[in-house]
Amino acid sequence: MEVPEERLTSATFEELAMPLFDQLYNFAHWLTQNRSEAEDLVQETYVKALKGFSSFQPGTNFRAWIYRILRNTFLTSRTGLKATATVPLDVDDAPEVPAGPDTPETIFIERSQQQLLQGAIEDLPLHFREVLLLCEVEEMSYQEIGEALAIPIGTVMSRLSRARKALRENLRQKLEGG
Amino acid sequence: MADDFTAKLDSYLDGELRADEIKAVGLHVRSCPACSADILSRVQLKRAVQIAGKRYAPSAEFRARVRRKIAARPRFSPVRVWLTAASTIAVLLVAGLLANYVGNQRLERRHAFSEIADLHVATLASPNPVDVVSTDRHTVKPWFQGKIPFTFNLPELSNSEFTLLGGRVVYLEQTPGAQLIYQVRKHEISVFIFQDGAVNPALREASGPLRHVSFNLQSWSDKGLRYFVIGDASGDDIRNLADLLKNAAKS
Ligand SMILES: [Zn+2]
Numbered sequence: 001m002e003v004p005e006e007r008l009t010s011a012t013f014e015e016l017a018m019p020l021f022d023q024l025y026n027f028a029h030w031l032t033q034n035r036s037e038a039e040d041l042v043q044e045t046y047v048k049a050l051k052g053f054s055s056f057q058p059g060t061n062f063r064a065w066i067y068r069i070l071r072n073t074f075l076t077s078r079t080g081l082k083a084t085a086t087v088p089l090d091v092d093d094a095p096e097v098p099a100g101p102d103t104p105e106t107i108f109i110e111r112s113q114q115q116l117l118q119g120a121i122e123d124l125p126l127h128f129r130e131v132l133l134l135c136e137v138e139e140m141s142y143q144e145i146g147e148a149l150a151i152p153i154g155t156v157m158s159r160l161s162r163a164r165k166a167l168r169e170n171l172r173q174k175l176e177g178g
Numbered sequence: 179m180a181d182d183f184t185a186k187l188d189s190y191l192d193g194e195l196r197a198d199e200i201k202a203v204g205l206h207v208r209s210c211p212a213c214s215a216d217i218l219s220r221v222q223l224k225r226a227v228q229i230a231g232k233r234y235a236p237s238a239e240f241r242a243r244v245r246r247k248i249a250a251r252p253r254f255s256p257v258r259v260w261l262t263a264a265s266t267i268a269v270l271l272v273a274g275l276l277a278n279y280v281g282n283q284r285l286e287r288r289h290a291f292s293e294i295a296d297l298h299v300a301t302l303a304s305p306n307p308v309d310v311v312s313t314d315r316h317t318v319k320p321w322f323q324g325k326i327p328f329t330f331n332l333p334e335l336s337n338s339e340f341t342l343l344g345g346r347v348v349y350l351e352q353t354p355g356a357q358l359i360y361q362v363r364k365h366e367i368s369v370f371i372f373q374d375g376a377v378n379p380a381l382r383e384a385s386g387p388l389r390h391v392s393f394n395l396q397s398w399s400d401k402g403l404r405y406f407v408i409g410d411a412s413g414d415d416i417r418n419l420a421d422l423l424k425n426a427a428k429s
Contacts, residue, residue: 013248014245014248014249017248018245021236021241021244022235022236025234025235025236025240026231026232026233026234026235029233029234030231030233030234035234038234039236039240042236042240042244043243043244043247046244046247046248047247047248047296048296048299048300050248051293051296051300052296052297052299052300052301055300055301057306069299069300072299072302073299076393076410114226114229114230117226117227117230118230118233121227121230121231132227132231133231135192136224136227136228136231137227137228137231137232139228141193141194142192142194157188157189160188160192161188164188164220164223167223167227168223
Protein backbone atom coordinates (compact mmCIF):
# COMPACT_ATOMS: atom_id res chain seq x y z
CA MET A 1 0.00 0.00 0.00
CA GLU A 2 2.17 2.83 -1.26
CA VAL A 3 0.88 6.33 -0.81
CA PRO A 4 1.65 8.98 -3.42
CA GLU A 5 2.55 12.27 -1.76
CA GLU A 6 -0.14 14.45 -3.28
CA ARG A 7 -2.86 12.25 -1.84
CA LEU A 8 -1.78 12.91 1.74
CA THR A 9 -4.56 15.22 2.87
CA SER A 10 -6.35 15.27 6.18
CA ALA A 11 -9.11 13.09 4.78
CA THR A 12 -6.60 10.49 3.73
CA PHE A 13 -6.01 9.06 7.16
CA GLU A 14 -9.53 7.72 7.42
CA GLU A 15 -9.37 6.46 3.84
CA LEU A 16 -6.15 4.59 4.53
CA ALA A 17 -6.89 3.38 8.02
CA MET A 18 -10.53 2.29 8.02
CA PRO A 19 -10.16 -0.44 5.36
CA LEU A 20 -7.63 -2.08 7.69
CA PHE A 21 -10.03 -2.04 10.62
CA ASP A 22 -11.17 -5.68 10.51
CA GLN A 23 -7.69 -7.11 10.10
CA LEU A 24 -6.16 -4.86 12.76
CA TYR A 25 -8.91 -5.91 15.13
CA ASN A 26 -8.39 -9.59 14.37
CA PHE A 27 -4.64 -9.22 14.97
CA ALA A 28 -5.22 -7.25 18.18
CA HIS A 29 -7.58 -9.93 19.49
CA TRP A 30 -5.00 -12.63 18.75
CA LEU A 31 -2.39 -10.63 20.65
CA THR A 32 -4.52 -9.77 23.67
CA GLN A 33 -6.76 -12.89 23.63
CA ASN A 34 -9.53 -10.73 25.05
CA ARG A 35 -12.29 -8.70 23.37
CA SER A 36 -12.30 -5.60 25.51
CA GLU A 37 -8.51 -5.38 25.61
CA ALA A 38 -8.45 -5.80 21.84
CA GLU A 39 -10.93 -2.94 21.46
CA ASP A 40 -8.86 -0.68 23.72
CA LEU A 41 -5.74 -1.57 21.77
CA VAL A 42 -7.30 -0.87 18.37
CA GLN A 43 -8.85 2.39 19.53
CA GLU A 44 -5.56 3.60 21.03
CA THR A 45 -3.77 2.62 17.83
CA TYR A 46 -6.12 4.67 15.66
CA VAL A 47 -5.90 7.71 17.91
CA LYS A 48 -2.09 7.52 18.05
CA ALA A 49 -1.79 6.89 14.32
CA LEU A 50 -4.00 9.88 13.53
CA LYS A 51 -1.93 12.12 15.77
CA GLY A 52 1.33 10.79 14.37
CA PHE A 53 0.08 10.83 10.79
CA SER A 54 2.16 13.90 9.97
CA SER A 55 5.28 11.85 10.73
CA PHE A 56 4.17 9.13 8.32
CA GLN A 57 6.44 9.26 5.27
CA PRO A 58 4.42 9.38 2.06
CA GLY A 59 5.47 6.69 -0.36
CA THR A 60 6.22 4.23 2.43
CA ASN A 61 4.07 1.37 3.60
CA PHE A 62 1.07 2.59 5.59
CA ARG A 63 -0.09 -0.87 6.60
CA ALA A 64 3.30 -1.80 8.10
CA TRP A 65 3.40 1.59 9.83
CA ILE A 66 0.02 1.23 11.56
CA TYR A 67 0.70 -2.39 12.52
CA ARG A 68 3.91 -1.21 14.10
CA ILE A 69 2.04 1.38 16.16
CA LEU A 70 -0.46 -1.27 17.26
CA ARG A 71 2.29 -3.63 18.27
CA ASN A 72 4.33 -1.00 20.13
CA THR A 73 1.20 -0.01 21.98
CA PHE A 74 0.51 -3.63 22.85
CA LEU A 75 4.05 -4.26 24.05
CA THR A 76 3.80 -1.48 26.61
CA SER A 77 0.43 -2.71 27.93
CA ARG A 78 0.26 -4.98 30.93
CA THR A 79 -0.73 -8.01 28.85
CA GLY A 80 2.04 -7.22 26.38
CA LEU A 81 4.69 -6.95 29.04
CA LYS A 82 3.61 -10.28 30.45
CA ALA A 83 3.63 -11.90 27.02
CA THR A 84 7.18 -10.74 26.29
CA ALA A 85 8.53 -11.97 29.62
CA THR A 86 9.53 -15.16 27.83
CA VAL A 87 11.02 -14.15 24.49
CA PRO A 88 12.61 -16.88 22.39
CA LEU A 89 16.13 -16.08 21.24
CA ASP A 90 16.62 -15.32 17.58
CA VAL A 91 19.41 -17.82 17.11
CA ASP A 92 19.53 -19.78 13.92
CA ASP A 93 19.97 -23.15 15.50
CA ALA A 94 18.53 -26.34 14.09
CA PRO A 95 18.75 -27.10 10.37
CA GLU A 96 15.53 -27.01 8.42
CA VAL A 97 13.71 -30.32 8.66
CA PRO A 98 11.01 -31.65 6.36
CA ALA A 99 7.44 -31.06 7.49
CA GLY A 100 6.92 -34.77 6.83
CA PRO A 101 4.12 -36.33 4.82
CA ASP A 102 2.14 -37.62 7.76
CA THR A 103 2.44 -34.75 10.17
CA PRO A 104 -0.84 -33.95 11.82
CA GLU A 105 -1.62 -30.82 9.82
CA THR A 106 -2.85 -32.92 6.90
CA ILE A 107 -5.94 -33.53 9.01
CA PHE A 108 -6.79 -29.88 9.35
CA ILE A 109 -8.62 -29.65 6.14
CA GLU A 110 -11.57 -30.76 8.21
CA ARG A 111 -13.51 -28.00 9.78
CA SER A 112 -13.97 -29.83 13.05
CA GLN A 113 -10.24 -29.54 13.66
CA GLN A 114 -10.24 -25.77 13.38
CA GLN A 115 -10.57 -25.21 17.11
CA LEU A 116 -7.61 -27.44 17.77
CA LEU A 117 -5.51 -25.44 15.34
CA GLN A 118 -6.68 -22.16 16.85
CA GLY A 119 -5.68 -23.46 20.25
CA ALA A 120 -2.27 -24.44 18.92
CA ILE A 121 -1.75 -20.92 17.48
CA GLU A 122 -2.90 -19.41 20.77
CA ASP A 123 -0.31 -21.45 22.64
CA LEU A 124 2.57 -20.11 20.54
CA PRO A 125 4.82 -17.57 22.26
CA LEU A 126 3.94 -14.02 21.21
CA HIS A 127 6.93 -13.57 18.88
CA PHE A 128 6.01 -16.70 16.95
CA ARG A 129 2.27 -16.03 16.93
CA GLU A 130 2.60 -12.53 15.50
CA VAL A 131 5.04 -13.38 12.72
CA LEU A 132 2.94 -16.37 11.67
CA LEU A 133 -0.31 -14.38 11.58
CA LEU A 134 1.25 -11.51 9.64
CA CYS A 135 2.54 -13.96 7.06
CA GLU A 136 -0.40 -16.35 6.69
CA VAL A 137 -3.43 -14.26 7.58
CA GLU A 138 -2.35 -10.76 6.56
CA GLU A 139 -0.31 -12.19 3.70
CA MET A 140 2.43 -9.62 4.23
CA SER A 141 5.75 -9.92 2.44
CA TYR A 142 8.86 -10.61 4.52
CA GLN A 143 9.85 -6.99 3.92
CA GLU A 144 6.51 -5.72 5.24
CA ILE A 145 6.65 -8.02 8.27
CA GLY A 146 10.15 -6.73 9.00
CA GLU A 147 8.84 -3.16 8.96
CA ALA A 148 5.85 -3.97 11.13
CA LEU A 149 7.91 -5.82 13.73
CA ALA A 150 11.03 -3.67 13.38
CA ILE A 151 13.29 -6.66 12.71
CA PRO A 152 15.57 -7.51 9.76
CA ILE A 153 14.35 -9.86 7.02
CA GLY A 154 16.76 -12.59 8.10
CA THR A 155 15.12 -12.56 11.52
CA VAL A 156 11.67 -12.66 9.91
CA MET A 157 12.68 -15.81 8.05
CA SER A 158 14.21 -17.59 11.01
CA ARG A 159 11.34 -16.67 13.34
CA LEU A 160 8.80 -17.78 10.78
CA SER A 161 10.55 -21.09 10.32
CA ARG A 162 10.72 -21.62 14.07
CA ALA A 163 7.10 -20.57 14.47
CA ARG A 164 5.96 -23.16 11.94
CA LYS A 165 8.07 -25.81 13.57
CA ALA A 166 6.62 -24.94 16.98
CA LEU A 167 3.09 -24.97 15.58
CA ARG A 168 3.56 -28.45 14.14
CA GLU A 169 4.90 -29.58 17.48
CA ASN A 170 1.94 -28.03 19.34
CA LEU A 171 -0.46 -29.79 16.99
CA ARG A 172 1.27 -33.11 17.40
CA GLN A 173 1.04 -32.83 21.17
CA LYS A 174 -2.60 -31.80 21.10
CA LEU A 175 -3.49 -34.73 18.85
CA GLU A 176 -1.54 -37.24 20.89
CA GLY A 177 -2.78 -35.79 24.15
CA GLY A 178 -6.34 -36.55 23.19
CA MET B 179 14.56 -36.81 3.83
CA ALA B 180 15.85 -33.29 4.02
CA ASP B 181 17.91 -32.14 1.05
CA ASP B 182 19.30 -28.83 -0.21
CA PHE B 183 15.84 -27.72 -1.19
CA THR B 184 14.05 -28.32 2.12
CA ALA B 185 15.18 -24.99 3.55
CA LYS B 186 13.77 -23.13 0.54
CA LEU B 187 10.30 -24.63 0.56
CA ASP B 188 8.72 -22.08 2.92
CA SER B 189 10.16 -19.11 1.04
CA TYR B 190 8.98 -20.78 -2.18
CA LEU B 191 5.41 -21.03 -0.89
CA ASP B 192 5.55 -17.54 0.61
CA GLY B 193 6.47 -16.16 -2.81
CA GLU B 194 9.78 -14.82 -1.57
CA LEU B 195 12.24 -16.48 -3.97
CA ARG B 196 13.88 -14.94 -7.04
CA ALA B 197 12.56 -16.06 -10.42
CA ASP B 198 15.52 -18.39 -11.08
CA GLU B 199 15.15 -20.00 -7.64
CA ILE B 200 11.42 -20.51 -8.15
CA LYS B 201 12.17 -22.34 -11.36
CA ALA B 202 14.84 -24.51 -9.74
CA VAL B 203 12.65 -25.44 -6.75
CA GLY B 204 9.68 -26.15 -9.01
CA LEU B 205 11.75 -28.50 -11.16
CA HIS B 206 13.22 -30.28 -8.17
CA VAL B 207 9.90 -30.77 -6.38
CA ARG B 208 8.46 -32.53 -9.41
CA SER B 209 11.23 -35.08 -9.39
CA CYS B 210 11.70 -35.53 -5.62
CA PRO B 211 8.95 -37.49 -3.81
CA ALA B 212 10.19 -36.38 -0.38
CA CYS B 213 10.02 -32.69 -1.27
CA SER B 214 6.69 -32.98 -3.02
CA ALA B 215 5.13 -34.68 0.01
CA ASP B 216 6.77 -32.09 2.22
CA ILE B 217 5.49 -29.18 0.20
CA LEU B 218 1.97 -30.57 0.17
CA SER B 219 2.02 -30.78 3.92
CA ARG B 220 3.33 -27.20 4.20
CA VAL B 221 0.66 -25.90 1.83
CA GLN B 222 -2.03 -27.55 3.90
CA LEU B 223 -0.76 -26.03 7.11
CA LYS B 224 -0.47 -22.63 5.45
CA ARG B 225 -4.06 -22.76 4.18
CA ALA B 226 -5.37 -24.07 7.47
CA VAL B 227 -3.68 -21.28 9.44
CA GLN B 228 -4.96 -18.71 6.98
CA ILE B 229 -8.53 -19.85 7.56
CA ALA B 230 -8.24 -20.47 11.29
CA GLY B 231 -6.42 -17.16 11.74
CA LYS B 232 -9.38 -15.13 10.52
CA ARG B 233 -11.09 -15.68 13.78
CA TYR B 234 -12.22 -12.43 15.35
CA ALA B 235 -14.47 -9.73 13.96
CA PRO B 236 -15.08 -6.31 15.49
CA SER B 237 -18.62 -5.32 16.36
CA ALA B 238 -20.36 -2.72 14.20
CA GLU B 239 -20.81 -0.57 17.27
CA PHE B 240 -17.08 -0.59 17.98
CA ARG B 241 -16.23 0.27 14.39
CA ALA B 242 -18.62 3.24 14.51
CA ARG B 243 -17.08 4.39 17.78
CA VAL B 244 -13.53 4.45 16.36
CA ARG B 245 -14.69 6.08 13.14
CA ARG B 246 -16.28 8.88 15.17
CA LYS B 247 -13.07 9.27 17.14
CA ILE B 248 -10.88 9.80 14.11
CA ALA B 249 -13.38 11.79 12.03
CA ALA B 250 -12.53 15.43 11.29
CA ARG B 251 -13.46 17.67 14.22
CA PRO B 252 -16.41 20.08 13.90
CA ARG B 253 -15.40 23.66 13.24
CA PHE B 254 -17.02 25.05 16.40
CA SER B 255 -16.62 23.28 19.65
CA PRO B 256 -19.97 22.22 21.10
CA VAL B 257 -19.20 24.14 24.27
CA ARG B 258 -18.96 27.46 22.44
CA VAL B 259 -22.09 26.94 20.44
CA TRP B 260 -23.89 25.97 23.55
CA LEU B 261 -22.60 29.05 25.40
CA THR B 262 -23.92 31.39 22.71
CA ALA B 263 -27.30 29.77 22.68
CA ALA B 264 -27.53 29.77 26.39
CA SER B 265 -26.39 33.31 27.02
CA THR B 266 -29.87 34.49 27.95
CA ILE B 267 -30.13 32.04 30.75
CA ALA B 268 -26.47 32.14 31.66
CA VAL B 269 -27.01 33.47 35.14
CA LEU B 270 -28.56 30.25 36.26
CA LEU B 271 -25.61 28.26 35.00
CA VAL B 272 -22.58 30.21 36.15
CA ALA B 273 -22.02 28.04 39.15
CA GLY B 274 -22.09 24.89 37.05
CA LEU B 275 -19.66 26.31 34.50
CA LEU B 276 -17.12 27.22 37.15
CA ALA B 277 -17.14 23.68 38.44
CA ASN B 278 -16.67 22.42 34.88
CA TYR B 279 -13.79 24.78 34.24
CA VAL B 280 -11.78 23.39 37.13
CA GLY B 281 -12.45 19.84 35.96
CA ASN B 282 -11.49 20.72 32.39
CA GLN B 283 -8.11 22.08 33.39
CA ARG B 284 -7.18 18.79 34.94
CA LEU B 285 -8.40 16.99 31.86
CA GLU B 286 -6.46 19.36 29.63
CA ARG B 287 -3.23 18.57 31.43
CA ARG B 288 -3.75 14.86 31.04
CA HIS B 289 -4.53 15.44 27.37
CA ALA B 290 -1.41 17.58 26.88
CA PHE B 291 0.82 14.88 28.34
CA SER B 292 -0.65 12.27 26.08
CA GLU B 293 0.43 14.47 23.18
CA ILE B 294 4.00 14.23 24.43
CA ALA B 295 3.57 10.47 24.69
CA ASP B 296 2.11 10.32 21.18
CA LEU B 297 5.00 12.33 19.76
CA HIS B 298 7.33 9.78 21.34
CA VAL B 299 5.41 6.78 20.01
CA ALA B 300 5.00 8.27 16.54
CA THR B 301 8.75 8.84 16.35
CA LEU B 302 9.56 5.27 17.29
CA ALA B 303 7.04 4.01 14.77
CA SER B 304 8.51 6.14 12.01
CA PRO B 305 10.85 4.40 9.53
CA ASN B 306 13.25 7.36 9.92
CA PRO B 307 12.96 8.32 13.58
CA VAL B 308 15.78 10.88 13.57
CA ASP B 309 16.88 13.53 11.07
CA VAL B 310 20.40 13.83 12.42
CA VAL B 311 21.87 10.43 13.16
CA SER B 312 24.81 10.71 15.50
CA THR B 313 26.00 9.54 18.88
CA ASP B 314 28.14 12.68 19.21
CA ARG B 315 26.57 15.60 21.05
CA HIS B 316 29.03 17.92 19.30
CA THR B 317 27.41 16.96 16.00
CA VAL B 318 23.82 16.91 17.18
CA LYS B 319 23.75 20.23 19.02
CA PRO B 320 24.96 22.45 16.14
CA TRP B 321 22.61 20.64 13.74
CA PHE B 322 19.68 22.38 15.45
CA GLN B 323 21.15 25.88 14.93
CA GLY B 324 18.85 27.97 12.77
CA LYS B 325 16.13 25.28 12.91
CA ILE B 326 14.78 26.15 16.35
CA PRO B 327 14.65 29.51 18.15
CA PHE B 328 16.84 28.53 21.13
CA THR B 329 19.99 26.61 22.05
CA PHE B 330 20.62 23.99 24.73
CA ASN B 331 23.41 21.90 26.19
CA LEU B 332 23.65 18.14 25.95
CA PRO B 333 25.36 15.98 28.58
CA GLU B 334 28.59 14.05 28.25
CA LEU B 335 27.60 10.36 28.32
CA SER B 336 30.90 8.50 28.37
CA ASN B 337 30.49 7.47 32.02
CA SER B 338 26.81 6.62 31.75
CA GLU B 339 24.70 3.81 30.36
CA PHE B 340 22.96 6.10 27.89
CA THR B 341 23.67 6.37 24.19
CA LEU B 342 22.58 9.29 22.05
CA LEU B 343 20.97 8.03 18.82
CA GLY B 344 20.18 11.36 17.18
CA GLY B 345 17.70 14.18 17.00
CA ARG B 346 14.98 15.88 15.00
CA VAL B 347 12.92 19.04 14.97
CA VAL B 348 9.48 18.44 16.41
CA TYR B 349 6.30 20.50 16.66
CA LEU B 350 3.99 20.73 19.63
CA GLU B 351 0.94 22.76 18.66
CA GLN B 352 2.90 24.64 15.98
CA THR B 353 5.77 25.35 18.39
CA PRO B 354 9.12 24.09 17.10
CA GLY B 355 11.35 22.27 19.52
CA ALA B 356 14.11 19.70 19.73
CA GLN B 357 13.64 15.98 20.16
CA LEU B 358 16.62 13.82 21.11
CA ILE B 359 16.51 10.06 21.21
CA TYR B 360 18.59 8.19 23.74
CA GLN B 361 18.90 4.49 24.34
CA VAL B 362 19.43 2.61 27.56
CA ARG B 363 19.16 -1.18 27.91
CA LYS B 364 17.30 -1.48 24.59
CA HIS B 365 14.74 1.14 25.65
CA GLU B 366 14.41 4.31 23.63
CA ILE B 367 13.87 7.53 25.52
CA SER B 368 12.77 10.81 24.00
CA VAL B 369 13.92 14.15 25.35
CA PHE B 370 11.79 17.07 24.21
CA ILE B 371 12.91 20.66 24.67
CA PHE B 372 10.61 23.62 24.01
CA GLN B 373 10.55 27.27 24.98
CA ASP B 374 8.66 27.32 28.24
CA GLY B 375 6.48 30.30 27.28
CA ALA B 376 5.37 28.59 24.08
CA VAL B 377 3.99 25.36 25.49
CA ASN B 378 0.45 24.75 26.67
CA PRO B 379 -0.04 26.24 30.17
CA ALA B 380 -1.32 22.87 31.31
CA LEU B 381 2.13 21.44 30.64
CA ARG B 382 3.90 24.21 32.50
CA GLU B 383 2.32 23.47 35.86
CA ALA B 384 3.67 20.02 36.40
CA SER B 385 7.17 19.15 37.46
CA GLY B 386 8.94 16.09 38.73
CA PRO B 387 8.19 12.46 37.98
CA LEU B 388 4.84 11.79 36.35
CA ARG B 389 3.01 8.67 35.40
CA HIS B 390 1.47 8.00 32.05
CA VAL B 391 -0.36 4.79 31.14
CA SER B 392 2.57 3.29 29.28
CA PHE B 393 5.54 5.51 30.04
CA ASN B 394 7.62 7.13 32.72
CA LEU B 395 7.99 10.84 32.35
CA GLN B 396 9.94 13.69 33.92
CA SER B 397 9.30 17.33 33.21
CA TRP B 398 10.93 20.52 34.46
CA SER B 399 11.66 24.06 33.47
CA ASP B 400 15.10 25.71 33.47
CA LYS B 401 16.29 29.06 32.08
CA GLY B 402 13.16 29.52 30.01
CA LEU B 403 13.21 26.02 28.52
CA ARG B 404 10.74 23.24 29.24
CA TYR B 405 12.12 19.69 29.24
CA PHE B 406 10.27 16.39 28.93
CA VAL B 407 11.98 13.02 29.30
CA ILE B 408 9.70 10.13 28.36
CA GLY B 409 10.04 6.44 27.59
CA ASP B 410 9.20 2.92 28.65
CA ALA B 411 12.54 2.64 30.47
CA SER B 412 12.43 2.38 34.29
CA GLY B 413 11.63 5.42 36.40
CA ASP B 414 15.22 5.34 37.66
CA ASP B 415 16.66 5.48 34.13
CA ILE B 416 14.36 8.36 33.23
CA ARG B 417 15.42 10.23 36.37
CA ASN B 418 19.12 9.58 35.73
CA LEU B 419 18.89 10.95 32.21
CA ALA B 420 16.95 13.95 33.52
CA ASP B 421 19.72 14.61 36.08
CA LEU B 422 22.39 14.43 33.38
CA LEU B 423 20.46 16.97 31.31
CA LYS B 424 19.95 19.27 34.31
CA ASN B 425 23.67 19.22 35.07
CA ALA B 426 24.57 19.86 31.44
CA ALA B 427 22.29 22.91 31.42
CA LYS B 428 24.26 24.39 34.31
CA SER B 429 27.57 24.29 32.47
ZN1 LIG C 1 13.94 -32.90 -2.47
